[in-house]
Amino acid sequence: MKLLFVADPLHTFKTYKDSTFAMMREAASRGHELWACEPQDIVWQRGGQVQAQSRRISLTGDEHDWFEELEAAEITLTSMDAVLMRKDPPFDAEYLYTTHLLTQAEREGAKVFNKPQALREHPEKLAILEFPLYIAPTLVTRSIEAVRAFHATHQDIILKPLDGMGGMGIFRVKDDGLNLGSIAETLTKDGQQTIMVQKFLPAIAQGDKRVLVIDGEPVPYALARIPQGGEVRGNLAAGGKGVAQPLSESDWAIARHLGPILAARGLMLVGLDIIGEQLTEINVTSPTCFQEITQQTGWDVAKRFIDALEARVQA
Known part of the structure; x- marks a missing residue:
């Protein structure tokens, strides 16, 4: 197969943990052809098809100079057997425009x-609203007064922007309410930007x-990202420690549903x-943790993914 990865710049990949790289490595081991481009490389013009200025690459096995460019060409996306949208957030206007081109x-x-339409319809923070049975008390608002009322009810809360990733912009306010007003004003930009507020989960x-x-189908192991050094955030990008573990009964129930x-x-x-037994986000743009789970458990996540991709393409 010919595979086009729409992703961040290749030179920014941290190959020891990057899930897109793990996909590429598994695909290459099966003889599939690897192509890569960035969102800004994708164009459309009346009378033609969607195209992208792309690079065909091979993997070198070196940790740093990990790929070699074999050729550069403007290709039509229909000439690829599969296009994988792996651009990291933020899910901003440019990301949205790219999904329309796709x-x-x-x-x-x-x-x-x-699927691009599904990416547009499942913003990662807000997608949980469809499944209230599984989520903690949650508020989506731009009203500072609504935030104050939510805090008065739940006492210990988490506030976060809707377009963040890697734990950026996440705040905890405990029962003393210290800095609640300032944090709410900053995140909502004085009531002009919608945010999410959730009850703090001690789990x-x-x-x-x-x-x-x-x-x-759920992968049978999760990566528990454990906060370190007094941090409230478990995200690996925020210094969390990743520990692979079998899915709990509640994990299975949520994932199977x-x-x-x-x-x-x-x-x-x-x-x-998932924190404890509560669903907190549904990540659809560029889900990661392939390598950490595989390295710690031996369960090959990238193999399962490429198996599924091959099946979808051949269907």
Whole structure:
């Protein structure tokens, strides 16, 4: 197969932990052809098809100079067997425009994973609203007064922007309410920007679990990202320690319920974030933790993903 990865610049990859790299490595081991581009390389013009200035690469096996460019060419997305949208957030206007171009490529016959329409319809913080049975007390608002009322009810809360990643912009306010007004004003930009507020879950001490679901089927191990050094955030990017562990009974229940629903919408790869028994986010843009789970358990996540991709392309 010819695979086009729409991703961040290749030179920024941390190959020892990057899940897109793990996908590439597994695909290359099967003889698949690897192409890569960035969102800004994708263009469309009337009378033609969606194209991208892309590079065909091979993997060198070196940790730093990890790829070699074999050729550069402007390719039509329909000439690829699969297009994998792996651009990291933020989910901003440019990300949204890229998904529209990818939808046009689908109209022309390209196969895109995850499906661009599904990416647009499942913003990672807000997608949990569809599944209230599994989530903690949650408020979505731009009203500072609503935030104050939520805090008065729940006492210990987490506030976070809707477009962040890696734990950026997350604040905890305890029962003393210290700095609540300032934090709410800053995050909402004085009531002009919508945020999410959730009841603080003490189970974060045991980790913010990343549960991967591939084509509707849960990976049997989660990566518990455990906060370190007094941090409230477990995100690996915020210094959390990743510990792989078997899914709990509640993890299985959540993943088995959501997995088939999301897969049917074209979300072949999903990362569920679970604290204790509560679902906190549904990650669809570029779910990660492949390598940490595989290294610690021997369960090959990238192999399962490429198996699923091959099956989807051949269907």
